[in-house]
Structure formats: C-alpha cells, structure tokens
Amino acid sequence: MANSVKKIALMALAAIILIAALYSALTFPRDIVETEVSFSIGLDQEREAFSLPLFHDKFQLEVIVNSGSALWSATVTDAEGTKIWEYAKAQGDQTSYTSNWIAIPSGNYNFTFGALGIGELQANIRVTSKGGFW
Secondary structure (H helix, E strand, O other): OHHHHHHHHHHHHHHHHHHHHHHHHHHOOEEEEEEEEEEOOOOEEEEEEEEEOOOOOEEEEEEEEEEEOOEEEEEEEEOOOOEEEEEEEEOOOOOEEEOOOEEOOOEEEEEEEEEEOOOOEEEEEEEEEEOOOO
C-alpha cells in the first residue's frame, strides 16, 4: 500500500514539474521582430508583420542607434490597421531606447518604424514578446 502511495505521489510531482516546465517554455521571452534599418535624409519607413504567440500577452521594443540622428517613430497596429501603440523620439544624444512591457493579446500585428529628419539613421530594432510570470 505504501509503495502505491509513493508511486502516485511521484507521478503527480512529475506531472506538476512537466506542466510547469512546458508553461515556462511556452511563455519564455522571444524575439519576434529583429531588423536593421538604414534611412537617408527625408521620410522613410519599414514595416514588418508579426504574430504574438499563444500564451504571450506583452511586447517590448528596443532600438539601438548605430549612427546618425533623426526623429523616429515606432507604431504597432492590429491586423485591421487599428493603432495599438505608438512612440516617437527625437534621438539626439540617446543611442538606445527600451520601452516598458506593453500588454496586448496574442494575435497578428504590424510593426512600423519610420524616420523623418535632416540626418541619416542606422539602427537595430528588436521586438520581444513574453507571457506568464516572466
């Protein structure tokens, strides 16, 4: 009888550990957009579609400027074109920007990064998503 209880307890513990590991793997932060932009003088933009994976409910934008200085903006719209989030920045001396985690439901979105200015801008852009307790 005691062996049966131990086996059941071990199986329950193994199932709990497996479920926790699977949930952690599904919600772990991952890069969903990674691109490099190089804009010359004037208005320019780059758009990329992305999907927020199942069990993910937040995204974060990171912009690292390699060279140049210009007014830039980043926008996320849903599949119908409704603006979900927007940020604009006059780069100046700041060479990096990281947004807070922005909550949105899983689904399909469009990310647009644009520049308008008298200077050139070269930057690395990364959008990361996460879910759960991360």
